[in-house]
Structure formats: structure tokens, C-alpha cells
Amino acid sequence: MTTPRRSARRATVHDVAAAAGVSRGTVSRVINGGYVSPQARSAIEAAIKRVGYVPNTAARNLVMQRSQAVGFIVLEPHMLFLEDPNIGGLMLGANRTLSAADYQMVNLVVDSDRDTARITRYLSSGFVDGAIIVSARAHDPIIKVIADVALPAVFIGHPSDLYAQIPFVGIDNVASSRAITERLMATGRRRIGMIAAAVDRDSGADRLTGFREALGSRFDPGLVAEVPLYDFSHGAEGMNRLLERTPELDGVFAASDAVAAGAIEALRSAGRTVPGDVGVVGFDDSSWATRTRPHLSTVHQPAADIGARSADMVMRQIRGEEVERGGVMLPTPIVWRASA
Incomplete structure (x- = not known):
């Protein structure tokens, strides 16, 4: 027959006070960040280690109405x-x-x-x-x-x-998207499209606004492929839609690096070279940016x-x-x- 094990008794504030030779209130002030003399603090901290006291965070949080x-x-x-x-x-x-x-x-x-x-x-x-x-x-x-x-x-x-x-x-998605699009335009690209992801969120809508502002009178709504999410598969899907609409496309701004990586894969499957036939830029400077071949020009987002x-x-x-x-x-x- 085995004898049931008794769980070890949890050390209390009273145990710490007795070991340190101070009052319970003094121990409580140390535990809760209040002021005590350096000598008392040193004695209490040594007693805490000696008796193995662990503060009851749940009880303290209940009193303070905090969850931590x-x-x-x-x-x-x-x-x-x-x-x-x-x-x-x-x-x-x-x-x-x-x-x-x-x-x-x-x-x-x-x-x-x-x-x-x-x-x-x-x-x-x-x-x-x-x-x-x-x-x-x-x-x-x-x-x-x-x-x-x-x-x-x-x-x-x-x-x-x-x-x-x-x-x-956050970041200024409008200004950042405008700047990367203008940089792409400066390479001489004439037919630039965008794979605009997540336009139901502020980030996606703002990145589309920045793209539109950069192009000005050259902006063509037909060169925007909207996709629901910032992900690889939707990038490929959006790129294929742009190629179907405008085979002569020579530049693409993708709303995220994952979207851009999908776009590059779709371009490669269609027999287009990057950046020779089509220049591609993304947004985020995430790990996707250096997983693509070639590596991706992008906007650095300090996540x-x-x-x-x-x-x-x-x-x-x-x-x-x-x-x-x-x-x-x-x-x-x-x-x-x-x-x-």
C-alpha cells in the first residue's frame, strides 16, 4: 500500500516576515514595490530566498483588478x-x-x-x-x-x-507607396500596374492611393488587380490577371513582398524575365524580399x-x-x- 503524498506547504508572507524579523506589512511593501529601508529590504530578499516564497500573482492581481x-x-x-x-x-x-x-x-x-x-x-x-x-x-x-x-x-x-x-x-503607407512607385517609374517603365491587396484595410487602401498619386494622369484603373490578402498565391493570381489585360506591361508594384514573390513566380511561368521584361517592386522588406530571385526592391517596414x-x-x-x-x-x- 502506498501512502498519499502530501503537497509541500506554500511559503507565505508570514513565513518571510518571521525569517526576516520584520512585520508582515514591511514584507508586503517590498513585494508591491513600496519603500522600506535598505537594511530591511536586504533582510527580506534574503528571507524570500531562504523560505522559497513565491508571490501569489493571481491573488494580487485580483485585488488590483489587473490581469498582467x-x-x-x-x-x-x-x-x-x-x-x-x-x-x-x-x-x-x-x-x-x-x-x-x-x-x-x-x-x-x-x-x-x-x-x-x-x-x-x-x-x-x-x-x-x-x-x-x-x-x-x-x-x-x-x-x-x-x-x-x-x-x-x-x-x-x-x-x-x-x-x-x-x-x-504605424507608417505612412501613402507616401511610401508613392515613393517606391516613382522610383520604379524612374527606371523608364511605361506601363505600370499594381497588385492591390487588402483594400478593405487602411494599409491596402493607402498603398493604392500612393500608387495612384505617383502615376497622376498616367493612372489607369485597368492596370490595378485587386486581391483580398497579402499572400503569395494572391500575388500570382493578380499578376496573371494583369498579364491577361495588358500583355505589354513592363512594371508592377505589389502591395507586399509576399504578393510580389507570387507575381515574380507568375511572370517566370509566363516566360517573362525580371527585371528585363518587367520590373517588380514590393512593400515590407520582409524575409520574402531576399527569398525571391532576383532579390526584391521594396519599402522597409520596421515591424x-x-x-x-x-x-x-x-x-x-x-x-x-x-x-x-x-x-x-x-x-x-x-x-x-x-x-x-
Whole structure:
């Protein structure tokens, strides 16, 4: 017969106080970041190690009405969440900042109406102290809940003035797209098209606007192929549509590097050379840019920095500090390679 094991008793604040020779209140002040004398702090820290005390974070958070967690909400299909290097960069940058503040990042991916309903309930129930929102669309029910409950939040990008009270961190997609298109035009290309992805989001719509502004009177709506997502397969699909419409096409601006990689593959399958027959430029400067042959000319999007700045802005709101009105724009230099 075996004797049931007794679980070891968890060390308490009282144990630490007894070992350090101080009051329980003094121990609590050290644990919660309050002031005590250097001598008392040193004795308490030594006692904590000696008795093996681990703070009960759940109980403390219940008292403080804090979860010590921030939601990282990606309003994209699961497939794109896994394939898009930019989302990974945003996540790593945000997690680095949150980790330094002793906060947990909770990844929330919205791929269906059921996801929307579930995450809406989750956000309304106080399971996170703040939220970082990626690929938001205007009138999204999740964003409405965040605004209604006044949850500290930051957009990556800026979807709509409907939610002007929620700050954002992003880039100037219009100016960046205009600049890369003008650079492509300067190579002498005369029939330039665009594979415009995700125009239902601020980033996609703004990149199409920048392309249109660069071309001015030369802009031809027939040379724009709209596709739903920033991914390889839609890039190939969009490129094939452009070739069917305009076989003499000699330049293409793809709304992301993944889209550009798909376009280059479609051009190769059609017997076109890059950049000899068709110059191609992308957007993001992600890992796709150096996986293509030739390497891709593109706009550098500082994904990790955007994620880190977003997390910092959320943390400042949680602490009750002021944040920048409106938002923050980060620089996006052109990286010119061999594809154009």
C-alpha cells in the first residue's frame, strides 16, 4: 500500500516576515514595490530566498483588478497569421516590451464570426488589461467593444477616424507607396500596374492611393488587380490577371513582398524575365524580399519597432500616463535591389 503524498506547504508572507524579523506589512511593501529601508529590504530578499516564497500573482492581481496580460489581436485568417513575416516581427517586438514590464502577451486570432463572438466576450470580461490591434477594419465589432469598455488599446495602422480616441503606431503607407512607385517609374517603365491587396484595410487602401498619386494622369484603373490578402498565391493570381489585360506591361508594384514573390513566380511561368521584361517592386522588406530571385526592391517596414512602440503605448495607458494624441509614424526607407 502506498501512502498519499502530501503537497509541500506554500511559503507565505508570514513565513518571510518571521525569517526576516520584520512585520508582515514591511514584507508586503517590498513585494508591491513600496519603500522600506535598505537594511530591511536586504533582510527580506534574503528571507524570500531562504523560505522559497513565491508571490501569489493571481491573488494580487485580483485585488488590483489587473490581469498582467495584454491581448495581441490579429484580424486576419489563420493562414496569413502563420505566413506573414511582418506579423511575426510585430509580435516579437511587442512581446519584448511587454516581457520587460512583466506582462504576458495573449495572442488572439480572429478568423471567423465565432472567433469574433468569443473574443468579444473575452475582452469584455477583464481577462486582459489592454490590447494591440493588427489589421483592423472600420465598424469591426471587436473594436467597438474595446472602445465601449475604454480598454487601453493601440492600433497598428489607423483604420478609421470613427475610433480617433484609440491611438495608433504605424507608417505612412501613402507616401511610401508613392515613393517606391516613382522610383520604379524612374527606371523608364511605361506601363505600370499594381497588385492591390487588402483594400478593405487602411494599409491596402493607402498603398493604392500612393500608387495612384505617383502615376497622376498616367493612372489607369485597368492596370490595378485587386486581391483580398497579402499572400503569395494572391500575388500570382493578380499578376496573371494583369498579364491577361495588358500583355505589354513592363512594371508592377505589389502591395507586399509576399504578393510580389507570387507575381515574380507568375511572370517566370509566363516566360517573362525580371527585371528585363518587367520590373517588380514590393512593400515590407520582409524575409520574402531576399527569398525571391532576383532579390526584391521594396519599402522597409520596421515591424519589430512598430510592435515594441505599440506595446509601450499600451503599457503607458495602463499606468495612467499620457500618450501621443493621434499616433506615431515610423520611417520607411526604400531598399533598392535587383528586381527593378
